[in-house]
Amino acid sequence: MDDATPTPDLDIDTSGLTCPLPILRAKKALATLTTGQVLRVVSTDPHSMADFRAFCRQTGNALLRQDDENPRFIHYLARK
Numbered sequence: 001m002d003d004a005t006p007t008p009d010l011d012i013d014t015s016g017l018t019c020p021l022p023i024l025r026a027k028k029a030l031a032t033l034t035t036g037q038v039l040r041v042v043s044t045d046p047h048s049m050a051d052f053r054a055f056c057r058q059t060g061n062a063l064l065r066q067d068d069e070n071p072r073f074i075h076y077l078a079r080k
Helices: 021-030 050-061
Strands: 010-013 040-042 062-069 072-078
Touching: 010 021, 010 050, 021 050, 021 072, 040 050, 050 062, 050 072
Parallel strands: 010 040
Antiparallel strands: 040 072, 062 072
């Protein structure tokens, strides 16, 4: 992961949702992007930090950055 904040091509807010909904919404949003485009996901689920790491390992999408701004958790993913 990089320290620079990526510029997102698409933002989704999954605040108030718990696993697996943030991941499912992210998967749907990523499907609308092209390779290399960046998705920013805002979540309030503290488990989302580990969930998005696992999701990216399993799908091959790049996890560019995660920010813990408790109670918000921000994830930047690049579509494979």
